[in-house]
Ligand SMILES: [Zn+2]
């Protein structure tokens with residue numbers, strides 16, 4: 280006699296796990312850390328992560344392409360960069376300003392001004408705040424633009440100019456592709472991992488009460504975030520955040536790595552703060568943009584200080600994966616800390 284196994288029946292009856300409330304859009308699976316640091320290592324997961332990051336249209340491949348084009352056509356060579364002169368310094372500032380306006384501005388225009396995909400895949404249902412006194416000019420988007428353009432672009436350019444000048448004058452050794460292509464590629468791959476390490480620790484520091492009050496709270500005015508929020512930071516935070524690039528003064532690398540590293544820091548922040556999980560064109564997903572992992576940090580503060588590339592939050596107990604279960608653990612932890 281054929282009977283339905285009891286567990287199969289139960290499977291059908293099983294209710295969906297409780298969902299986190301108060302969100303317009305939740306990813307279909309919990310936020311994950313990269314498998315690079317899981318032990319025992321899972322080669323299949325690592326290969327899938329690698330392909331997802333480097334063999335598809337992703338923030339990483341987009342920024343790599345952008346860096347390559349700007350390095351080939353819009354970055355001075357060593358013979359120019361060896362003498363500090365207003366021409367090329369202002370040229371770089373103009374190039375960086377234009378890139379920021381096109382990318383952050385373009386995303387803002389698409390998602391928030393023209394509302395091209397309405398609230399589809401938008402994590403938070405709220406719009407950018409207007410008429411709120413907390414923000415400069417009482418306008419969240421204008422406030423965020425001000426800090427991104429005035430400080431973000433300026434410090435990005437200053438660091439780029441300084442390091443290119445050091446390379447051009449051979450104060451720092453230059454790695455060339457022909458000499459060591461394996462290390463050249465390895466540095467490109469290691470930049471996001473180094474950034475993840477640097478970001479977690481400076482971010483923990485910025486959440487130390489005195490620094491939070493005076494510096495980091497400016498970035499956290501944005502509970503609901505948009506592309507301009509990514510680099511909307513107090514000048515001190517902007518500078519500290521970008522110091523990740525100083526690693527090139529001690530690790531053998533090239534001017535191209537510096538150009539890529541800075542653009543990665545800037546545009547990873549801009550794109551990951553989009554507020555939308557992915558960009559759709561005619562209802563079809565084109566590319567993942569926002570990071571729910573960091574969106575959770577903006578809503579709940581005491582979780583997800585890192586970015587998941589290196590699982591520091593999981594190691595130190597502050598990881599929130601966006602599920603109701605994880606949220607319960609998080610509120611319990613917060614209650615105990617109070
Ligand atoms: Zn924070």
Ligand SMILES: [Zn+2]
Pocket residue numbers: 498508509552573577
């Ligand atoms: Zn943020």
